[in-house]
Amino acid sequence: MPHYGIAIDTTKCIGCHSCRVACQNQQGLKYDQSFNWIKEREQGRFPAFGKEFVPVQCNHCQDAPCQSVCPTGAIYTSPEGIVLVHRERCVGCKYCIEACPYKVRIVDHHEGIVVKCWLCHDLVAKGGEPACVTTCPTQVRIFGDLDDPNSRVSQFIAKHRAQPLRPDLNTRPRIYYKRS
């Protein structure tokens, strides 16, 4: 069984937000709902300065805080390592939103449940890739099997020593970053 993950190369990100729009289209989200965001970080001083765009989405943590605090057991990890929400079980207590250090979970007020990136599980199951990955004009994201040392994503992580966001939080995310 593969364990999926994504490597993100922030040095290539131009902050165009097409990943966000592709995700909204794919998941049928409204304009003000989102499963991924682009955070911006300014660095350096004039004249040597720059802005880094950091795409952020559910990190599909191996030790997911949202999963351990969910009282209804609505949050679970699929065999492929994707953290999923059981829509029939969620009561909307929002404890997972508080527990998530990355703050990537949102409330769907229509269904009354908490939703988030599910790594386009429907597309992935058919052998495809998540919409944010395929739509990116500068190919910032690389999707693949983290368990296969020969996969593009594993090679990228090894070559660039890509790290997850805030590894000190011990959530062991499956999204890795090459930072500028």
Next chain:
Amino acid sequence: MPESAWGWLIVTYLFLAGAGAGAFVSAVACDLLAPDWSKTLARAGSLAAGPLVAVGTACLVLDLEAGLWQPWRQFYLVSNLSSMITWGVIILSLFIPVAFLYAAALNELTVVGRYARKYLRHLEVVGGFLAVATAGYTGVLIAVVNGVPFWNTPAMPVLFMASAMSTGLAVAMIGAAIIDITTIRTMSSFALGHVIFLSVEGLVLMLLIFLSLTRSVEAAASATMLISGSLSPYFWALVVIVGIVVPYVLSIVEYYEYGKMHKALVVGADLCVLVGGMSLRALIVFSGVAPHIV
């Protein structure tokens, strides 16, 4: 990106659950340790505990979304024993009936109360344990959240416990004054309770702030928001002065001027404690800052 998901309903719940549990403990302590001081205080505390916790729990349920309009989903709430909400649901489901039963037994209300009277001591022991669990769990609930570094400290349950005990005692004292205003002269003995609980609350709050300033960037941001930032007027005025300093001084005076203090000041000190307790919960919930991730 979403920052905080919890609002006033959760704040109210944290406050009412603490105050109700504290009122229960006050009633039990009064009935077991000092029955000759004031029967009224024990009666008032026992009568307030159940309804306060029940209303608080109603706030918690109202904050749900799918669980509110599809209530059968609430049965899933006891699915995950590593979740503090699962423990909370178990503790509250046990404590609320015990609190009502205890109120009935102590005040000999209805047939149930007269029957339960025979088991008063059992109710006091079991209920006391559950009340401490309720007050403590409200603190642990937010202390285990590593998505908000300011909350993520063992000082939080201690702070909430101290605040629960002082607000509970305040509820019981106000209730006693409502039931029988003449009993207010004997309240002075209980002012010592306020002095103790408010000292602990003040000390732990100070420790929390000082330690948060150095613990992590995010915890420091929360602490700074409270002591000198956007929430500082509320923190200093409502939590520190109204919630701790004023009732602390009044309680010391009340204790030494046994029975001579004006009753408006006695009840005033208790109201101050309640305002402080509610403000403390609100400010801690609203000052939460998420980890800086990029």
